[in-house]
Amino acid sequence: MRALKLGRRVFEAGDHAVMAIVNRTPDSFFDSGATFGFEAAVAAVDNAVAAGADIVDVGGVKAGDGPEVTVAEEIERVVPFIAAVHDRHPQLVISVDTWRGEVAREAVAAGAELINDTWAGWDPSVIEVAADTGAGLVVSHTGGLEPRTVAKKAVYGDVVAEVRAELVANAEAAVAAGVRADGILIDPTHDFGKTTYHSLDLTRRLDELVETGWPVLVALSRKDFVGETLDLPVDRRLNGTLAATAVSAWNGARVFRAHDVTATREVLDMVASIKGDRPPKAPLRSL
Template structure:
């Protein structure tokens, strides 16, 4: 498995990392603004750390369609917060969820270790920020969508091959531009520019990505492909999310972006123990 170094942490072969989500937005699809207020967001960080988060992903703009958020407002939502969290939890890897280079640069200066660019390099200067600062970079696949839009009709001849080839090409290009090789993650980016069938196919064949030289991040938590598969609303998608998480871990994903940190941590620890990568925490039966 390739090396992965983020902030002060080295994530070794067989180690699963939980990336907790804290949205500094009033209109996020799942929590509907529950962590928009500063104090509520800080409380969510403390809870995530207690429950086993390794990485904290902070976003200031809803991924989906919604009101325009100016760059200055996005910076105001995330940068002071990242600065505070980095001082309170120097051991925690901090990620900024943004597709804008200006926001990424300010966030890294405030303490972010990773740039989670979920819109596939729409702003090409994001790569330059990772290069100039030494921050890690999440490389995503969206099928060419403009940020914060939904595909009207997503069509692929072979979604697994096309996503793999695009991500590997983007990763190699980032290294050629000077981004740290051991700071790059690739994300198949379930739902973005994809139907539910595409996201299921990518999960089913995730090993095609994990067998590449790049560590894989999956963002599965309560997404539409889970909801459409089970015909369930957002607040009832945890079980489906955890099933997809277990499958993705077994197939070699390394980082898991999650709303439900404790449940995700327990699933990943169980998968790691079954695979023989982690010891049981309290074995005593018949010993």
């Protein structure tokens, strides 16, 4: 498996990178706008770094239904903030969560080193930005959904095979368009264009995506497939999220987008040690 290069950082095949979520939105499904304020968002980044985050993913538009956010509003929410975080934490990889090429270009100019295009190339100019600037790119799968929409009925013959084929084709197309091959991640994009059964199947068979050789990112944190599996609201989905995180790590995922950085870091470190990729920190028992 290839190394992943994002900004100054290189993540090797055995590394698990935590991508902390900081949403500059007033209506986040997780925290209802707790990091909408500039200073609150800065504090959240500081805390995430202290807890072991390798990447911070900054978003300015809620993924789900909600009030329209113009391009100008999204830029105002994320770009000055990215610039401030870049100055404050120069070793931190900053990702911008956007499907809009105009926003991506401004964000990369401010210090973002990864474009997390969660809407699967809806705006083709996102790929152009990654190619022009050398930024990394998350290639996602949404079943053809328009941004900020939910599938009325998601149907696949074999969801894993179909997601795998589309992600590989789109990753190869991005390279052909000039995007760095060592900056590309593929994301099965749990929930987006998928039922809970589909997301569970993707988690169970994630190794089939890992076998493509492209580094795999998973965004599992507190999602609906966790809530529907356990019949729990957002504020009680941490344990289910961590179970899915452990399974995904065991199956070879490399980057983990998470709200709960400390818990995610501990789970990933434990999985890495069980797999033999990381030594225990304090192995004293019976020695």
